[in-house]
Amino acid sequence: MNPRTLVRAEGAVVAAAATVTYALDGRSLLVFLAVxxxxxxxxxxxxxxxxxxxxxxxxxxxxxxxxxLAAVGVLTGTGLAVGIALIWTAHIGADRLFGYGLKYADREFGDTHVQRL
Structure with a gap:
């Protein structure tokens, strides 16, 4: 499997794991969609x-x-921080799944690290 496919598959797994963990913890779907x-x-x-x-x-x-953020949330017992961290993680994973990657300061917006794999 080529690196681009691996990064996209990794993103899918991370997004799914974060989303399922969020849902199984009984967190709000409305907050998820809002954030x-x-x-x-x-x-x-x-x-x-x-x-x-x-x-x-x-x-x-x-x-x-x-x-x-998740570590701080766990250490301080702040469920909101853990929830936001899970949503944030799901977002990044979904971005990788769809081929969006980190940006280069000297290149066009669409030219990302995932595109170069």
Whole structure:
């Protein structure tokens, strides 16, 4: 299997696992639907420049943020933080499934790390 297919399959598994975990924990579908596209607000950085857009988009579209948020939520007993982390993780996984990847500051928006695989 080529790397692009693997990244997309990985995204599907991550999105499904995060979504199922969220649902099995009895969390609100309305909150899920309200928050699932929120990470894409990071594209607003492109209104300033490609460089700023790539930085803001990439900062929100890596698994580092949701993993840290989930850890904080678990350690502090804050269920909302864990729920938001699961939605955020599902978003990133779905992006990878559909071929959206991290952006390059010196390239067009659609030229991502997934496209280069």
């Amino acid at each position: 699932i596209l929120l990470p894409d607000a990071s594209m607003a950085g492109y209104l300033h420049s490609r460089r700023v857009g790539a930085i803001t988009y990439n900062a929100v579209h890596t698994y580092v943020g949701p993993v840290v």
